[in-house]
Amino acid sequence: MTTLVGVDAARGRRAARAGWWSRWAGLAFVAPFLVLYLWLMIYPLVSGVIMSFQYKDLLSGTSEFVGFWNYEDLSIDPIFIGSIFNTLRFVILTVPAFVVLGLLIALALNRPTRGAAIMRTLFFGPHVLSVTVVTLIWKTVYLPNVGMIDAGSTALGLGPLSILLNPDWALAAVALVTVWWSIGLPMMLFLAALQQVPQDIYEAARLDSASPLRILWTITIPSISKMIVLVAVIEVVLQFQVFGQVNLLTGGGPNNTTRSMVMFIYQAGFQQWQAGYAAAASQILFAIMLVAAGLQFWVSRKPAES
Amino acid sequence: MAAVDLRGLSKAFGLVKVLHDVSVDIGDGEFAVLLGPSGCGKTTLLRLIAGLETLSDGEIRIGDERIDQLQPGQRGIAMVFQSYALYPHMSVRANLAYGLKNIGTPANVIAQRIDQAATILEIEQLLDRKPHQLSGGQRQRVAIGRAITKSPKVFLFDEPLSNLDAALRARTRVEISKLHQQLGATMIFVTHDQVEAMTMASKIVVMNAGRVEQVGPPLEVYRHPATRFVAAFIGTPQMNFVPVNQTSENGGWLQATLKDGARLDTRIATSAGHASPVELGFRPDEVAVDPDGALKIEVEVVERLGDRTLVYAHLSDGTPIIYQDHSDSQVQRGDRVGLRPHLHKLIGFDGSGKALHPELAA
Amino acid sequence: MAKLDPQEPVFSRLSYWLVIALSLCWLIPLFWVLGLSFKPNEELSYGLGTVFRAPYTLDNYSDLIRSSQLGRWILNSVVVSIIQTVLVLIICSIAGYGFARLEFPGRRALFVFVLIGLAIPRQAIIIPLHAMFVDLDLHNTYTGLILPHLGTPFGVFLMASYFRALPRELEEAAALDNASRWKIFLTIALPLSVPAQITLAIFTFLDAWNDYLWPLISATRPEMYTLTIGLAATQTNFDQSEGIGYLMAQAVFAGLPMLILYLIFQKYVLRAVAGAGGR
Numbered sequence: 034m035t036t037l038v039g040v041d042a043a044r045g046r047r048a049a050r051a052g053w054w055s056r057w058a059g060l061a062f063v064a065p066f067l068v069l070y071l072w073l074m075i076y077p078l079v080s081g082v083i084m085s086f087q088y089k090d091l092l093s094g095t096s097e098f099v100g101f102w103n104y105e106d107l108s109i110d111p112i113f114i115g116s117i118f119n120t121l122r123f124v125i126l127t128v129p130a131f132v133v134l135g136l137l138i139a140l141a142l143n144r145p146t147r148g149a150a151i152m153r154t155l156f157f158g159p160h161v162l163s164v165t166v167v168t169l170i171w172k173t174v175y176l177p178n179v180g181m182i183d184a185g186s187t188a189l190g191l192g193p194l195s196i197l198l199n200p201d202w203a204l205a206a207v208a209l210v211t212v213w214w215s216i217g218l219p220m221m222l223f224l225a226a227l228q229q230v231p232q233d234i235y236e237a238a239r240l241d242s243a244s245p246l247r248i249l250w251t252i253t254i255p256s257i258s259k260m261i262v263l264v265a266v267i268e269v270v271l272q273f274q275v276f277g278q279v280n281l282l283t284g285g286g287p288n289n290t291t292r293s294m295v296m297f298i299y300q301a302g303f304q305q306w307q308a309g310y311a312a313a314a315s316q317i318l319f320a321i322m323l324v325a326a327g328l329q330f331w332v333s334r335k336p337a338e339s
Numbered sequence: 340m341a342a343v344d345l346r347g348l349s350k351a352f353g354l355v356k357v358l359h360d361v362s363v364d365i366g367d368g369e370f371a372v373l374l375g376p377s378g379c380g381k382t383t384l385l386r387l388i389a390g391l392e393t394l395s396d397g398e399i400r401i402g403d404e405r406i407d408q409l410q411p412g413q414r415g416i417a418m419v420f421q422s423y424a425l426y427p428h429m430s431v432r433a434n435l436a437y438g439l440k441n442i443g444t445p446a447n448v449i450a451q452r453i454d455q456a457a458t459i460l461e462i463e464q465l466l467d468r469k470p471h472q473l474s475g476g477q478r479q480r481v482a483i484g485r486a487i488t489k490s491p492k493v494f495l496f497d498e499p500l501s502n503l504d505a506a507l508r509a510r511t512r513v514e515i516s517k518l519h520q521q522l523g524a525t526m527i528f529v530t531h532d533q534v535e536a537m538t539m540a541s542k543i544v545v546m547n548a549g550r551v552e553q554v555g556p557p558l559e560v561y562r563h564p565a566t567r568f569v570a571a572f573i574g575t576p577q578m579n580f581v582p583v584n585q586t587s588e589n590g591g592w593l594q595a596t597l598k599d600g601a602r603l604d605t606r607i608a609t610s611a612g613h614a615s616p617v618e619l620g621f622r623p624d625e626v627a628v629d630p631d632g633a634l635k636i637e638v639e640v641v642e643r644l645g646d647r648t649l650v651y652a653h654l655s656d657g658t659p660i661i662y663q664d665h666s667d668s669q670v671q672r673g674d675r676v677g678l679r680p681h682l683h684k685l686i687g688f689d690g691s692g693k694a695l696h697p698e699l700a701a
Numbered sequence: 702m703a704k705l706d707p708q709e710p711v712f713s714r715l716s717y718w719l720v721i722a723l724s725l726c727w728l729i730p731l732f733w734v735l736g737l738s739f740k741p742n743e744e745l746s747y748g749l750g751t752v753f754r755a756p757y758t759l760d761n762y763s764d765l766i767r768s769s770q771l772g773r774w775i776l777n778s779v780v781v782s783i784i785q786t787v788l789v790l791i792i793c794s795i796a797g798y799g800f801a802r803l804e805f806p807g808r809r810a811l812f813v814f815v816l817i818g819l820a821i822p823r824q825a826i827i828i829p830l831h832a833m834f835v836d837l838d839l840h841n842t843y844t845g846l847i848l849p850h851l852g853t854p855f856g857v858f859l860m861a862s863y864f865r866a867l868p869r870e871l872e873e874a875a876a877l878d879n880a881s882r883w884k885i886f887l888t889i890a891l892p893l894s895v896p897a898q899i900t901l902a903i904f905t906f907l908d909a910w911n912d913y914l915w916p917l918i919s920a921t922r923p924e925m926y927t928l929t930i931g932l933a934a935t936q937t938n939f940d941q942s943e944g945i946g947y948l949m950a951q952a953v954f955a956g957l958p959m960l961i962l963y964l965i966f967q968k969y970v971l972r973a974v975a976g977a978g979g980r
């Protein structure tokens with residue numbers, strides 16, 4: 034019988050080398066990514082923290098260590114404080130909408146019909162558009178006097194509403210655009226979770242003559258509670274970073290009521306060129322997001338422990 | 340020469356030791372079967388030979404060469420996995436060619452090898468299909484074909500028949516045996532099915548809890564089990580074990596007194612100097628029905644199999660006894676029957692499980 | 702197909718029809734914009750209600766093709782998105798395989814270290830990143846637009862969990878077939894990971910195409926704008942701009958290709974989104 038794998042003297046040495054190589058080969062696989070990760074994520078993260086303790090003017094190129102000066106300044110900057118509250122309001126406006134509306138749509142579309150498939154495609158559709166296309170579309174809806182909404186309100190005798198110019202309504206208008214834009218994500222996540230619920234539970238419940246609402250409340254919702262928390266966490270983290278919509282629709286106005294934290298950072302860093310100040314604001318945003326995410330996870334873990 | 344020599348192999352996963360000092364010699368061209376209950380370490384032993392796990396201790400030789408430091412591909416072995424592990428994205432032909440291509444075999448040689456393997460296994464018409472287009476039995480053949488094309492010195496099979504239905508399993512058993520004769524290669528076959536072991540092996544390695552219990556040809560393992568474990572594991576229905584209360588000597592042979600006071604003569608020599616047995620064992624077909632027999636049993640269940648009758652019964656102390664009767668046996672549930680085990684077949688087992696064999700009948 | 706089960710409870714049927722009504726709210730803005738894009742600008746200045754009556758015109762589109770830099774921006778977006786997607790696929794597949802299947806000193810600790818990166822928002826590092834790229838003179842280049850996304854750990858995480866789920870025996874069989882680690886990766890693991898590659902490609906492409914903040918900072922010269930940024934620049938002076946019809950033609954021109962791509966690949970996109978949530 035022929036032997037393809039012949040014995041040769043070099044074999045032992047080759048094997049020894051292969052043993053050494055395989056011990057480090059894994060590192061060679063992950064090295065390219067690790068270099069990029071260290072260079073483009075970790076290093077900026079660290080230097081951002083350092084920068085937040087500096088006075089750094091990008092235009093003049095000066096920089097000096099100033100300790101907590103930036104943070105102290107931020108703590109009494111009404112525009113920054115305002116941006117935190119605006120962002121919080123925005124999160125409170127959007128996240129419940131994403132969770133409730135996303136869940137309702139998912140519940141209604143969780144069926145194997147063609148109509149449901151078409152509507153799933155439709156609701157997710159805007160998600161593939163960039164923020165600039167979305168704001169172009171909605172500007173013509175919100176446009177004062179001639180836009181779709183003002184035309185309607187005028188026809189009804191209410192006169193023009195000029196929503197984006199109204200400090201009470203502008204943020205809600207941006208929130209509505211955001212829901213229109215990205216309801217598809219929570220919807221799809223809820224649909225995926227609903228698909229995982231075993232059908233026989235429903236059949237058993239129906240045999241126990243539970244009403245549909247009762248089934249929803251006692252079986253469906255508990256079965257997907259994990260996903261509900263997950264969606265809430267994802268959306269909190271995403272909406273805390275709101276920027277494009279406000280920058281393009283309102284520019285932070287009217288009267289600073291829509292200025293978000295990221296927008297504040299952007300303007301401080303790239304319009305006033307105060308890099309240290311902007312970096313300090315970034316750290317605060319980062320910290321708030323970590324706390325928010327941590328809090329949500331803590332809440333979601335609690336029932337499992339008791 | 341492709342004799343496989345396993346010397347003092349040990350394997351631990353972390354702190355859990357799963358193989359303890361396993362030593363086995365497998366001759367060139369032999370068909371060795373690793374037999375043992377699930378979880379006893381058979382797969383682990385096979386994977387050590389293949390080089391898919393690293394040894395904790397010991398050495399492995401194939402022929403004159405020590406291979407336990409070599410990469411899996413360089414050991415001259417081929418393995419048929421329990422799950423077959425066919426590359427799902429490649430055609431059958433590409434599956435067979437993959438290993439040869441990797442060592443730079445010329446295309447015409449590869450084609451020739453594939454043709455040969457396909458002819459032997461009768462899978463010529465399947466060569467251009469993908470694995471998911473094959474039935475379980477066909478996949479199994481392709482997996483064997485992938486091993487054959489490499490012309491390895493040693494074939495390793497890990498329970499390759501366990502995913503087949505009973506009829507196909509019986510047929511494939513015969514075919515693998517034929518293949519072994521045809522190729523003359525050394526084969527190591529893992530199974531937990533004693534029928535596979537008995538029918539295919541030239542040598543059975545019985546394993547239990549990470550240790551080798553006994554190595555030997557099938558009939559020897561069946562007739563002369565080295566331990567109580569082997570005696571119980573091999574043979575269906577299982578060997579009967581009767582607890583011994585007391586032993587005495589009767590003309591140089593050991594005589595056992597059972598719990599109910601019945602005495603059983605044996606042909607186990609007392610002069611051999613071994614420990615006295617705590618149990619006696621006999622197979623269900625090594626017993627005669629005899630109203631004067633020492634074993635008094637009560638029948639519970641009668642299974643009439645057509646060619647013979649299996650009777651499930653128990654002694655007065657509850658010890659279960661199974662025996663085989665002829666096909667028109669009239670025995671019924673509730674009957675009290677006397678049994679007389681064949682004198683020369685009664686095996687003793689001492690406290691450590693070691694077997695005490697009777698002298699062979701003259 | 703759309704017929705409803707008569708057995709179905711009223712409640713369920715009601716919610717279905719409610720959602721159908723709701724879906725109109727999703728559809729109307731799209732058609733509204735499409736309609737506006739075919740209206741002469743002068744007429745729209747009297748009110749957008751004129752969209753419901755003739756005349757309609759293609760002038761906005763011909764103006765767009767003739768005068769704007771839209772073509773250049775689309776090219777930039779295509780180049781950046783495709784290169785970024787390809788690079789992310791390559792880097793993350795290799796690294797994901799390394800973390801999933803190869804043993805090397807410090808593997809676990811390194812993987813945890815990389816997972817931490819999932820919690821770092823891009824906004825938190827954008828200021829120092831900008832400064833870094835100023836020093837390296839990378840702003841207003843394709844490299845500058847692409848690089849920051851190559852360090853994100855999401856793809857590594859996604860690929861590693863997919864590779865981990867592949868049956869190990871396939872790779873062991875390949876090792877017995879004399880394939881090297883690299884070859885096993887290329888010829889066995891990689892072809893079997895195509896579903897995960899598709900998911901990662903979709904996310905990366907969408908992310909690159911729609912990214913707003915980084916290109917806004919990095920691409921300051923109009924010829925380096927991505928489509929997203931280019932459109933942003935034209936709408937900042939919405940009221941005094943070239944006209945609403947023209948702007949809407951831009952929106953359609955920019956949005957329609959993505960919607961068409963989405964309709965073609967919707968099966969994969971929706972599966973990717975649903976699957977990523979399951980992790």
Ligand SMILES: Nc1ncnc2c1ncn2[C@@H]1O[C@H](COP(=O)(O)OP(=O)(O)O)[C@@H](O)[C@H]1O
Pocket residue numbers: 352355357375376377378379380381382383384
């Ligand atoms: N990679 C591993 N890590 C830890 N324990 C293992 C591993 N592989 C096998 N074992 C353990 O080793 C023992 C023997 O397993 P195995 O060789 O698969 O048994 P068999 O093939 O005889 O059923 C089992 O108890 C199993 O749980």
Ligand SMILES: [Mg+2]
Pocket residue numbers: 378381382383498
């Ligand atoms: Mg096994």
